[in-house]
Amino acid sequence: MPLFPGSLRARLVLVFTLGASAALIFCLILLYVLFARQLTAALDEDLTQRSGDLATAVLQGDLGAVRRDPLAQLYGPDGALLAGSPSLADRRLLSAAEVGTLPGRTFSSRALPSRGHVPTRQLSQRISHGRVLAVAVSSRPMRNARERLASVLFVAAPLLIGALAVADWLIIRTALRPVRTLTREASTISSLETGTRLPRVPGDDEIAELARALEDMLARLSVAVERERAFVDDASHELRTPIAVLQGHLELALATPGHPQEVRRSLRTALAEAGRLSRLAEDLLLLARERAGSLVVHHEPVDLLDLVHAEAGRLGSAHTVRVEVAGDPVVVLGDGDRLRQVIANLITNSDAAGAGTLRLTTAREAGSVILQAADDGPGFPPDLLASAFERFVRGDRARTRGSSGAGLGLSIARVVVTAHGGTIEAANGPPLGGAVITARLPAGGP
Secondary structure (H helix, E strand, O other): OOOOOOOHHHHHHHHHHHHHHHHHHHHHHHHHHHHHHHHHHHHHHHHHHHHHHHHHHHHOOOOHHHHHOOOEEEEOOOOOEEEEOHHHOOOOOOOHHHHHHOOOOEEEEEEEOOOOOEEEEEEEEEOHHHOEEEEEEEOHHHHHHHHHHHHHHHHHHHHHHHHHHHHHHHHHHHHHHHHHHHHHHHHHOOOOOOOOOOOOOOOOOHHHHHHHHHHHHHHHHHHHHHHHHHHHHHHHHHHHHHHHHHHHHHHHHHHOOOOHHHHHHHHHHHHHHHHHHHHHHHHHHHHHHHHHOOOOOOOEEEEHHHHHHHHHHHHHOOOOOEEEEEEOOOEEEEOHHHHHHHHHHHHHHHHHOOOOEEEEEEEEEOOEEEEEEEEOOOOOOOOOHHHOOOOOOOOOHHHOOOOOOOOOHHHHHHHHHHHOOOEEEEEEOOOOOOEEEEEEEEEOOO
């Protein structure tokens, strides 16, 4: 059986009740002690006043004042009883030995020998000629008052503790009610209800802050879910077209076995679509690895200018855009294969946009290496510029040459540049008046 209840509300009630009970019991004990001391001080004050009056009378030779006092006795230096209250008869407040050893003025509590041994509070003090005056008062009323107070406190303490427990439970239940509401509403939200929001919690306390944080988290998750849905929809759409073309041409090849030229034409088209499918699958795999944080990027010194020259020469014959390479030899610490992919995507993107000339420039600037791709094409549409690096984003068909690309080139370029610790941005304008892509990578050498 656990020592503490599993419910947070029950644990808080238990802890608060125990703490409040300990404080309450301490205060009640302190009240009892202070009350007892106050009663004792009142008795001592009364004894002091009586003793002072009797001492004055004795010094004036009036021993009758001692006999008229309810509880008082006067002793000689040898301990002999000189005068005393008739109510004491032969009983002594002080023994002869105590009279001889009395150091001075002394308060004491003792039981007076009689029926039931009456408790008393006593003041003894030396006066002139070695005589000792003892004055006493019954302390039974004080003891009775303390016992009554103890009884009242003994009964009141459990009632107060119970009231504290109920008050704690009500306060904590009220304080945690928004948490219960948030929990109930959150448990009903599913992935199919991305637009559902949690109820607003008023105030500026910790629970309201938690509610706002959860609301912000739901908003971010909603955006992420919508992006994933759009990604799946776009990927499905992009995969459907080449698969349909591939299937159609394979069926055509099977349907015309007696026409070798038609079969070869169909197989070449199917092969091209298969290559497109392979590239699309590789691009989607790269994006998925980046999302999962498992994209592997090797870091080794790479001459970026040589890499741009090599890639421009390799792809120059496959595209209609004329590629110009300029700049200074610069070295980056990165993955050559991934950087080739970035350069290839920049060339393909300009070619698809209808640019006649693409200028690739490398430079060094403030500890960074810059790779800029500027073309003389129509540039990015104004409504597309902010989302140019999003997945499956493509411009209007009127601005392109009817490219069948999936719109992943710039998105992959951003993923690769970011994986290298760099940044990439898009703009329109000089030096050629078209689209301008600028990637900044950490320098890897002199």
